[in-house]
Structure formats: C-alpha cells, structure tokens
Amino acid sequence: MYISLKWVQELIGLQNLTLIDLVNRLTLAGFEIESIDKKKNFKGNDFILDISFTANRADVSNMRGLITEIIALFHCSLFLQTPNSIKPLILLNSYKKTLNLTQKFYSQSINYRSLVKSKNFECFKHYKILKWEYSIWERYLQKKSFSKVLKNLTSENLSHSDDCISLFNIKSQKLRIKESPYWIKKRLLLMGFKPVNNIIDTINYILLETGQVFFAYDLETLEQLTATSEIVFVPNYAPKKSLFPIEESKIIELTKDILVLNINNRIISIAGLIQNYQTLVNIDTSYVILQYGLYDSKKIKKSSKILGLRTDYSIKLEKQTDLNLIEQAHLRLMHIFWTQNIKFENMSTNKNLFLSLKNNSSLFSRYVKQSEKKIKIVYENLKRLTGPYNTNTELSNFQIITNLKLLNFKVRFETDKNCYLFIPLTRRLDIEREVDVIEEVVRTIGFNKFAPLNLSNNEIGYLTKIEKLKRQFRKYFINLGFNESIHSILMKKNSEDQIRLKNPLFNESSTLRLTLLDGLIEKIQFNQKNIGKSFETFELGRVYQHLVDGDKKEVEVISGVFGGKNFHSNWGSENSTINWFEAKGLLENFLKNLNIPVAIYWNPVNNYAAKFHPNLTTELFIGNKKLGVFGQIHPTLALKNNISKQIYLFEMDIEVLNRFSQSKTLINYLPYSSYPISNVDLSFIVKKSIFSKEIEQIISKFGQPLLKSVSLFDYYSKEPIKNGYCSLSFKLQFQSKIRTLSSDEVSELINPIIFYLEKHYDIKFQE
Secondary structure (H helix, E strand, O other): OOHHHHHHHHHOOOOOOOOHHHHHHHHHHEEEEEEEEEEEEEOOOEEEEEEEEEOOOOOOOHHHHHHHHHHHHOOOOOOOOOHHHHHHHHHHHHHHHHOOOOOOOOOOOOHHHHHHHOOHHHHHHOOHHHHHHHHHHHHHHHHHOOOOOOOOOOOOOEEEEEOEEEEEEEEEEOOOOOOOOOOOOOHHHHHHOHHHHHHHHHHHHHHHHHOOOEEEEHHHHHHHOOOOOOOEEEEEEOOOOOEEEEOOOEEEEEEEOOOEEEEOEEEEEEOOOOEEEEEEEEEEOOOOEEEEEEEEEHHHHHHHHHHOOHHHHHHHHOOOOHHHHHHHHHHHHHHHHHHHHOOOOOEEEEEOOHHHHHHOOOHHHHHHHHHHEEEEEEEEHHHHHHOOOOOOEOOHHHHHHHHHHHHHEEEEOOOOOOOEEEEHHHOOOOOOOHHHHHHHHHHHHHHHEEOOOOOOOEEEEEEEEHHHHHHOOOOOOOOOOOOOOOOOEEEEOOOOEEEEEOOOOOOOHHHEEOHHHHHHHHHHHHHHHHHHHOEEEEEEEEEEOOOOOOOOEEEEEEEEEEEOOOOOOOOOOEEEEEOOHHHHHHHHHHEEEEEEEEOOOEEEEEEOOOOOEEEEEEEEEEEEEEEEEEEEEEEEHHHOOOOOOOEEEEEEEEEHHHHOOOOOOOEEEEEEEOOOOOEEEEEEEOOOOOOOOHHHHHHHHHHHEEEEEEEEEEEEEOOOOOEEEEEEEEEEOOOOOOOOOOOOHHHHHHHHHHHHHHHHHHHHEOO
C-alpha cells in the first residue's frame, strides 16, 4: 500500500511529523517499509511510502484505517480530512455565481483563502464560526460509528441473498462530467491511480480513504441495456458459459460459480469485481446511479480466482467489511460530491430494515453476530504479562483504556479490575483472545517502552526423556558429519494414503507427509545436481498416517540418508564408498549408544516399499514393537534422481525408542540476558600434535567474564596447509547481562587470546 507523508500530516494534524519518525514508529509497530519515493505534491515535494502488512491486518489497507493506527501510535487527534485549500471553497460555494471569475471555480490556481479576505462577503463575518462548524462536520464523518443501526440504508430497490446484499442504490440529479478537483487528481496520481473524471475519481478517492467500494453506472445506458427504468440490482449466479464484456475488445466467459448482479435478467456486473464496460461513466453521461453492496468475502475471492481477474475493488472486498464504516463512507462520498456541486436524490429510510436483514439474510446476520462478540480484559493480567512500563512503573488502567479506544475498540462494562471490549469487525480474524488485545496495547505504546522481564527462577529443571533422546540423536549424527535438514510437514499429493487438507492454500502443500525420506532424497538429488557431490543428512520430525480403524495418527520419527561415493565417517578419514554391512554397522553403533536394555532384532524383508531395495532391506524390532526400517535405495529411484545406488535410508519411530529409554537429565535454568550475542570466528594454523581441547581451555580462560561459549566448528588439513599442520576454526560467543557489547570491547578480549597462543604454541592466526 502506498501512502503520502503530507497526507498523513494533514490528517493527524502533525505538520512537524518527520519521515524518519513515521518510518521508525511504523517499523516498531510491525509494519515493513518496502520503499520510499520522492514526488511532487501540489506546490511542494512529498514522500510516498510503500508499506506492507500481514494478511490479517486488512483494516490498515486504506487511509482511514492506517491513520487510526498512526493516531494510536503517536497519541494524536484526527484533524480535517480535506486539504486546507478546500475549506474556504466550501464557505464560498453559495456565493460562487457572484464572483465573476475568469477561471473555473474549482481550480488549483485560485487562492480561496485570499479570495475570502478580499471580498466583503456576509459569510466572512462568520468565517471562524463556519470554519469551526466545518471542522465539527469532518470530525463527525471520521469518528461517528454505529453499533447496530445503519440509519441511512435505503429500503427502495434493495435486494439480498445469502452471498450479497445491495445496500445503496442512489440516483443523481442531472450532472456534467468533467475533470475532478485538482487536489483529488493529484492525490490519486501520488497513490498510483490514473484520473478519469469527477465521478470515477471521487469513488476511487473514497476507496483509498475508507476502503469502501462504490460502483457508478451511467443510468441512461443502464436503462437502455436492461430495457427497464426499474433499476433493481439482483444478486445471482451466472448461467453456464454466459459472456460478459469487461473491455471494448475483451469478453470473458463466466461459469455457474461466479456471483453476478442482474437487472431485468441481464448481467450488469460481476459482484465486487468489475461492471459491464458499456455502463461506465463517460463524457456523455448525464445521470449516474451509485450502487454499494455487502458481499461474502469468500465468494469474491472465489470469483476472482476462477476468472484470474483481480481489481482494486475486489482486493478490498476480499476482506471483511466493518458495518460501522458503511454509513461513514456513504456520508463522506456524498460530502465530497457536494463540494463539486454534484447532487443526488434523497433516499427514503426504513427503521425496520436492519431487523429485517438480520432475520432474513444469513450473510448480514453473520456480520452482525461477529460484531457483537466481546472479549473480557483483566487489567492485572495485562500488567503481569507486560512488566514495568518506563522501567519503574506499571501501566495505569487509564492508559490501558485510552490506548484501546485509540484503536477503535469499544469499551463496555468498565470496572476498576476489568472491562469488556467489542472488537472492530475488520480485526475479528486478528483479535480473538485477551492475549491478542494485550499485544495490541504493547505494540501501540512501543515494545521499547517496557523493561524486559528477567527469569529469577534458579530451580533445577529437567529434560523429558524424549527431548533427551532427540538431543542425543543430533549429537551422534552431527559428530559423524551428517547435516540436519528441516522440511515442511505439507507436501504435494503423490499417494492415496496421504491425509489431505480440507482447504489447502496451494496444491504443492495440500497433504500431510507420510515419511521424511521424500524430502531428504530430494535434497540429496539437488546437491548431486548442483555441486556433483552427495552428502549425509538426517531429520527429526512428525509424519501422519491413517490407522486401520480410519482414525489418523501423528508419529515422531528420525530419518536419514547417507552413503554414496563421497561418504566420510569423521573429519580425519578419507572419503569412500561403504557397503550395506558397513552402513548397517553405523546404525548398530547408534542404537548401542542408547543403552536400550531390550534386544533389537533385524528382520529382512522383500519388496518393502518403492523407496527401498527389494532385496537389501530390513525391519527393526524392539521386542514385538516395530522400531523402523533400514535399507539400500531402490535402483529405479536412484536412477530416476541421478544419484548413487550406494545410498542407504533409514527411518525409526522415536516414540518406540522413548518407551524403552530410562535415562534422565538434570538442567539448571539460569536468567537470560536481553542483550544480543556477539559471534566471532577465529581460525588458526595449528601443529597436529596440539589438542583442540587445550586451545579451547586457553580461549575460555582469557575470554571471561563475557565469553559465553567456545566450540570447534571446522577442521582442514589438505593443501595449501603444509604437512604436519591443520586449520582449526573456533566459534566464540560473547554476551553481557547489562549492555550491548561494542566491537572494540570484543576486540580487547580477542587480541590477548591470539597473542598468547602465537607466543606459547606453534600456532598462527589466520586473518
């Protein structure tokens, strides 16, 4: 989404709001600034920010929603919505016939403020009063909201279904199509919209400002096209293979799943997406009719996906609409049209319309039901979770309520201990629990305003047996030179045995995996293709299986793929090809190190599965419980993926191993530091007679008290390293409990280490 810095400044009344302040505050609140462009705006320069936000924040996809967010972040108040140059224009509107201007009244070159002062108009005597009244009107447009009653719903020509409700259906008086006011055109251009005419530009401006979608039709063309003067928009589904023109030279074919609006059985628009191009407002238009609907967001998204068609309108309507914004957007639209001398017929109202819609339309009742849901907020819970505010005090109840109201949460049933919140409909998918509201309060105040909570519990903790096993697995295979892999549990469907998701986002992630081996083999194949080498890898994760009784089960397993022409068992040995028995021995050593008191049986099987060799595969059992499977890769699969046939696969059930494990591990939990770790890598050319453990001890001694850990992560002894020497690389982690360490502080600790090692040992530091 693109926003204008000057527009933001005008809306919130902070003319001294700088670009850097806005960017920093939005970033801290969880938004991402993709780019910043400088453009000309009216008589000066403006900065256009490209802001991205998460999919659950559709409420900030328009200026009104974003400004509400910024108001909460900066704790400011909303000022006028239109540029300063338009305010005197409104005051002069009734006197424009007596001005005898050589230019058009709505022109960017007229200084309306000077015109008010230079003419002795009666309105000038009450200039400040009128200006104040205008300000009140603007505030009314922005802040007014309705919890249950939409007072301006028209009862005339209204129709509805379970997927769409046509709410507004308003005819204009006779008008003239021309250019829109300069300030609207300029603002549209800044935001990436191409100005068309005063009707379409104003509707697009309302789209940017409020996020609400209105459609404008040429009334006379509409009556000719539908052969009726009774304009009633009827939501329905398109007949199969019906044709619909979206451009003069482009016609698309609709399916029976496409939601459309009909008049007299003639398709006029694809609901929420696009209208028949013949009905667009153009230079010959004399009358227009405005249509506004409440749509099922899922139906709009479905139509858009089927047709491969997305418009600025459909993007907005794919998100839920807040009923409180509908009337505000309508009043706002009528107000801006009035400033351009474009008037519409008065609507008849029906006070019982809301109740009728709620009882007879499942779509409307669903929206209303969601808007009536409330969440209980206990102040003590919020204060306990957030910790001290401004390092020494806690948030007051007044501060909590103020921030919630700034975010448009409606506070009800307030006491000194708790309150209830009605959540705006646009935040319904994002705010579901008390903790979500607490996060919003902290986010708007600023995470940096709260002191971090340090753990004060020094009690002895423990690892669960299964967690101990996982750590033991990792240590064993990493020490052997294996690489740990991590893959998504979702994958493309390639077997009827897989568990399929009901509503997958993509076909490539539509099912739950049956095994970890698919991802590991794919990684081996990728490595072989790109660098010409195989490598050893393992993964710990969950797989999902169907049971005999039709139920489903989640199982934790460890899987691995190793072997090939470049297999190496440790840093010091040469790469070589291993045979089936050597590969089996590697797993036997692994299981032996687990100290399982029950015998493990290897049971050879034939034609086990498509991934395993038909004659070189064996199942593993602990007692009568199946532990897993080990075997050589199937020759056909190896040929298909262009990898070595000497690759070996295994997959074992961690839960079965856990059942036979009886060891325990004690862990002492210490308070953590809220300041970042500084990582430093040191590489040395070392004589092979010197033990790496001795070097680690010297580094640990000199690095105190800020050195948190030191570990060896690389060993190399081939050319250009001279004979009898090797290269050792160590990773050092420094951290302070009271401050962020500077690079100079870390250097002061590292330099004595290097100096001591080079002076007392046959060691040379590598830059």
